Amino acid sequence: MEDKTKQSTPYPLRMSEDLRSKLEDEANKIGRSLHAEIITRLEKSFDKNENTPEEKIHEFFKIIDDLIAKNLKLSELLDAKIQDVEKVNKKQGRV
Structure with a gap:
C-alpha cells in the first residue's frame, strides 16, 4: 500500500x-x-x-430499450390472452 x-x-x-x-x-x-x-x-x-456522462447516457438508453422490449412482449401476451377469452366467450355465446 x-x-x-x-x-x-x-x-x-x-x-x-x-x-x-x-x-x-x-x-x-x-x-x-x-x-x-x-x-x-x-x-x-x-x-x-x-462512468463518463456518455457511458451513463448509453446505459440509460440500453435500459429504456430493454423496457420497451419487455413492454412489447407483455403487450403481445396480453393480446393473446384477450383473444383466448374472446374465443371462449364466443363459444359460450357470451359475445
Missing part, C-alpha cells in the same frame, strides 16, 4: 487562467484548496466505477 503521507516531488502545472479560475471556484464551493481539487479530479479520472 502506498504511503500517502510521503511528500512527492513538486510538479509545476501550467493551465489557462480560465481553467484555473473554474477549478478555484469549484474548490472554494466545497472548502478545498486548489491543489486538493486538482488531485481529487485526477484521482476520480482513474476510478473504474465512475
Whole structure:
C-alpha cells in the first residue's frame, strides 16, 4: 500500500487562467484548496466505477430499450390472452 503521507516531488502545472479560475471556484464551493481539487479530479479520472456522462447516457438508453422490449412482449401476451377469452366467450355465446 502506498504511503500517502510521503511528500512527492513538486510538479509545476501550467493551465489557462480560465481553467484555473473554474477549478478555484469549484474548490472554494466545497472548502478545498486548489491543489486538493486538482488531485481529487485526477484521482476520480482513474476510478473504474465512475462512468463518463456518455457511458451513463448509453446505459440509460440500453435500459429504456430493454423496457420497451419487455413492454412489447407483455403487450403481445396480453393480446393473446384477450383473444383466448374472446374465443371462449364466443363459444359460450357470451359475445
